[in-house]
Amino acid sequence: MIKFDFPNTKRVALLLDPDKSEGPVLEEILGIASEHRADYIFTGGSLTFNSVDNLIDAIREKCNIPVILFPGNLLQLSRKADAVLLLSLISGRNPDLLIGNHVIAAPYLRDIRKKLISVGYILIGSGQRSSVEYISNTCPIPADKPEIAVATALAGEMLGLKMIYLEGGSGASNPVPPEIIRAVRSNISIPVAVGGGLKLPQEIMDAFDAGADLIVLGNGCEKNPHLLADACKIRDNLINRRLT
Numbered sequence: 001m002i003k004f005d006f007p008n009t010k011r012v013a014l015l016l017d018p019d020k021s022e023g024p025v026l027e028e029i030l031g032i033a034s035e036h037r038a039d040y041i042f043t044g045g046s047l048t049f050n051s052v053d054n055l056i057d058a059i060r061e062k063c064n065i066p067v068i069l070f071p072g073n074l075l076q077l078s079r080k081a082d083a084v085l086l087l088s089l090i091s092g093r094n095p096d097l098l099i100g101n102h103v104i105a106a107p108y109l110r111d112i113r114k115k116l117i118s119v120g121y122i123l124i125g126s127g128q129r130s131s132v133e134y135i136s137n138t139c140p141i142p143a144d145k146p147e148i149a150v151a152t153a154l155a156g157e158m159l160g161l162k163m164i165y166l167e168g169g170s171g172a173s174n175p176v177p178p179e180i181i182r183a184v185r186s187n188i189s190i191p192v193a194v195g196g197g198l199k200l201p202q203e204i205m206d207a208f209d210a211g212a213d214l215i216v217l218g219n220g221c222e223k224n225p226h227l228l229a230d231a232c233k234i235r236d237n238l239i240n241r242r243l244t
Contacts, residue, residue: 001114002040002066002083004163004191008242010208010235014038014228015070015195015218017045018055026058029225034063036232042216043081044070046131056080068117072135074101077108083115087165090156091122091149092138119193120156120164122149124176126197130169140169143176146183153184153192164188165216168196175203178210185211199223201230208238 014033016026033041041063043055056067056078069081077084086109089097109116123132123140133140141148153164164184166176175197185192194207195216204215204227215235220227 002068002117004117004193004214010212010238011039011214012228012231012235013040013042013068013193013214013216014221015042015044015216016055016059017218017222018043018050018052018076019045019047020222021055022050022058025222027062029221029228030059030062032225032228033065036229038065038228038232039214041065041067042070042085042218043067043078044072044076046072046135048073048075052076052078053080074105077105079112081115083117084109084112085165086116086118087121088119088156088161089123089136089138090120090161091124091141091152092136094136094138097136097138117163118161120153120159120161121167122152122156122164123167123169124149124180124196126168126172126176127174128172130172130196132167132169132196143174143180146177146180149180150183150187153188157188157190161190163191163193163214165193165195166212167194168198172197175199175207178206181207181210181212199227201227201234204231205234208234 043052059067066082069084125140125143168176176194191213193214194212199220
């Protein structure tokens, strides 16, 4: 059973979209993930054209990294993953994404409840309208309003959520500002994940330095697969620094 409870260390996850991950592209990125020991592989996306089950099977054929479902909608539910992120979009006010879809999914998920990890998903403004913002029909928290992000994360922790995910949105032009990461990290005790808009090693380093426990790379690796290797090297350097 996977738990996102990793004090005093750092983790890197690769996010694979079922609609963009197949053939040589998938083989290349999984080779990099295995070589540099990525901690997790997330599977999911905003839309659903291809089967998430088929992607999970393909990942398992090529590597032994834990696969975690990051469902973008109800059509992406699967029992095959090692863990399932039960995402609640707590930055928005769309009732379907706060609880409605969870009610529909509950009968399907009840037999694998030990695999479930409840996550407070917080969308942060990235400078342009993201796919997540459009599909979810919600407004992100402005990037210059860390106090709103902190209050939202605190509410999620008080409700019993196990992790806070700060998201710039799929294909975001800018990553989550370090100021927001730092403010949230200093006010809650549960792990903080950060994703969206991370395209450069320095941005990954800044997110880790600001307090991110887990970095999630998606679109950035589609354009530059070796960004995953850079992220894993940064993680290793930070871990080694803490051990010395």
